[in-house]
Amino acid sequence: MSTLNPSTHFELPAGPNFPGRIFKSPQLRSLNLNPRPNLSPRMRSVTRVPLRIASRLVQRPAFVRPIHSTVVKAANVAPVVGTGPPPEPPIQPAENVHQRVARRRKQAEMLKNAKELRNASSGKGGGGLKKRFWKDVSVKEVDGALQVFLDTRPLRHPVSKEIVRIPITKPDLASALALEWDLLTSAQDATRHHLIPLTSLTCRALDIAAADNTPGGEISEVRDTIATTLLRYLDTDSILCWNPPAGAHDLKNEAGESLRDVQKRTAEEIVSFLTTHVWPGITINPVLDGHSILPQSQAPGVREIVQGWITGLDAFEIAGLERATLAGKSLIAAARFVVEWTEGSVARGHLNPGKKFGVEEAAVATSLEVDWQTGQWGEVEDTHDVNKEDVRRQLGSVALLVSGTGLKV
Structure with missing residues (x-):
């Protein structure tokens, strides 16, 4: 058998897989096949197998099917963003108290008018x-x-x-x-x-007076319930809860006083007046002095003396004491305020040689910690300012309720 020349042209037989073409390629050269005229019939059948494989490798085009139909786009690893420093935050325009009150009144009037228009259009309304x-x-x-x-x-x-x-x-x-x-x-x-808050407070006093006139025990059930409720504030009185001692970084006022110093000075002034002119002979201690978690109870006998004093007030005084205690969360400050303004037998305002303990003084005394924090961090609109005015409104209604021209001393 003769040796195959690498440069020889080969002709593949025509068929379904080989359309009868002549190839001259390096792949077929490496097969070292004899030319077709020199091949015997037996060798032709043996040679067709590698030729078929070779033709498939060489002649068939490679088809690539993409897995998506979108256009290939390279990722942008550095997106275009704005350059320069960030913009300044919006600043709320400054407005004084009168402008803010006028704005709220205007908004309330607009809401009221809109409500009336809706009721009129829908056929609703208050009727009579x-x-x-x-x-x-x-x-x-x-x-x-x-x-x-x-x-x-x-x-x-x-x-x-x-x-x-x-x-x-x-x-x-x-x-x-x-x-x-x-x-x-x-x-x-x-x-x-x-x-109608003042009407509600007056009717509360009249209800207590009506309960006192009801046949029964010496102390009506209404008075006993009020006394029990108010004595709970004695154990958590806002006047008697003091901040822990100031640290090196704690804020102090212009006089160099810490929050604890202001609380202690205010409480001592009020308690000293009460233990001298109202509840003589007792000692009232702070319930939280900054060194404990749970409030401390007063000495034995203190609660009984205070309870007896509460139940001995007249109807208008005990109603005023209840309202003032709930407003300032302090029975001590409420008692000091009532004895300052009442016309009844427990009046002690004439014994105060200094400035009267008025609405502003009582409101400041019961809001020391809140005022201290808002002075440092600012107020929350429609929260701290509303509560501030509400406390003064309620204390003012108490002064109107208990005061009068018939001072009994």
């Missing part, structure tokens, strides 16, 4: 409660007591429907009640207790 049925409000003396009249109708208790009769020695309270009802715009407003 939509408009106030009185034009003038006046105060008259009837049978030795003061009464508030809505035109010719006397003001009545919202629950018992009894006529509200105010002692003749409290003309300021009667005038304040008349003003409160004169500011109402509809009879429906009279059913909202937050719009």
Whole structure:
């Protein structure tokens, strides 16, 4: 058998896999096959197998099927962003208190007008409660007591429907009640207790007086319940809870005092007056002095003396004490405030040679820690400022309730 020349042309037989072509390629040269004329019939069949494999490797084009139809795009590892420093944060325009109050009143008026328009368009409304049925409000003396009249109708208790009769020695309270009802715009407003807070407080005092006149024990159930509730504040009194001693980095005021120093000085002034003129002979200690977690109880006998003093107050005084305690979270400050302004037998305001313990003094004394923190970190609008004014409003209503011209000393 002769040797195959590498440069020899080979012709593949025509068929379904080989269409009868002549190749000259390096792959076929490496097979070292003999030319077709020199191959015997037996060798032809043997040679066709590698030739078929070779033709498939050489002649068939390679098809690539992509797995997606989107255009190939290189990743952008450095996106284009704005250059330069970030913009300044928005600054709220400064406005004084009067502008803020005027803005809120305008918003409230707009909301009220929108509500009235919606009710009118939907056919809703207060019916007979939509408009106030009185034009003038006046105060008259009837049978030795003061009464508030809505035109010719006397003001009545919202629950018992009894006529509200105010002692003749409290003309300021009667005038304040008349003003409160004169500011109402509809009879429906009279059913909202937050719009008539002074009326609610006065009716509370009248309820206590009615309970006192009910046949029964020496101390009515209402008084006993009030005394029990108020004594709970003695164990967590805001005047008697002091901050821990100041550290090296704690804030101090212009006088060089820490929060604890201010709390201690304020509490000592109030407690000293009470233990001298109101509850003589007892000692009131701080319930939290900064060194403990749980409040400490007062010495034995202190709670009994304070409870006896509370139950001995008249109806207007105990109602005022309850309101002042709930407003300032302090029974000590409330007791000091009531004895300063009351006209009853427990009045001790004339014994104070210095400045009177008024609404502002009581509000500041019961809000020392809040004022200290807001002075350092700022106020939350519609939260701290609203609570600040609400405490003063409630203490002012207590002063009107207990004060009068018939001072008993």
